[in-house]
Amino acid sequence: MDVIFHIDESSKWPVVFGNIKNYLKTAQDQNVSGQVELLINGxxxxxxxxGSDIALSELTALGIEVAVCNNAMRSHAxxxxxxxxxxxxxxxxxxxLAKRQHEGFAYIKP
Structure with a gap:
């Protein structure tokens, strides 16, 4: 099962990390494989x-693709x-988000 998590509010970091952790544990327990992606925008x-206090290496080390929006990057210099x-x-x-949903990814936004 392929899934894309989406964060666009800074206050949601603890929730998105918790959701991803819970998803990965349950997927492993149920022997479900697939791609997992986190999209960051806004x-x-x-x-x-x-240098951020949010360590995205924890996710990339697990094989999770962490995608960042170029438009958001540009708007924040x-x-x-x-x-x-x-x-x-x-x-x-x-x-x-639209592309991944079209490819069959489930969409999760905490």
Whole structure:
């Protein structure tokens, strides 16, 4: 089962990490495989920067693709060089969500 998690509110970081952790545990317990992606757009893009207190390496180390919206980066004056290692820049977060849903990904937004 493929799933995309979406965060666009900075206050939701604890919830999204909890949701992903719970999803991964249950998927493992039920022997369900598939791709897992986290899309970051809007204000949480600031926490995708290197040196942030939000350690996205915890997710990428688990094989989760962490995608960041280029439009949000531009609006917050963030460049790819500013990001934590291992993140994928996508042209537009809304397009990434639509594309993944069209590909059959389940959409989860805490």
């Amino acid at each position: 204000d949480p893009i600031v926490q995708a920067k290197a 963030i460049t790819a060089a500013d990001l934590q290692p291992g993140l994928t820049v996508v042209p537009a977060g809304v397009f990434e």
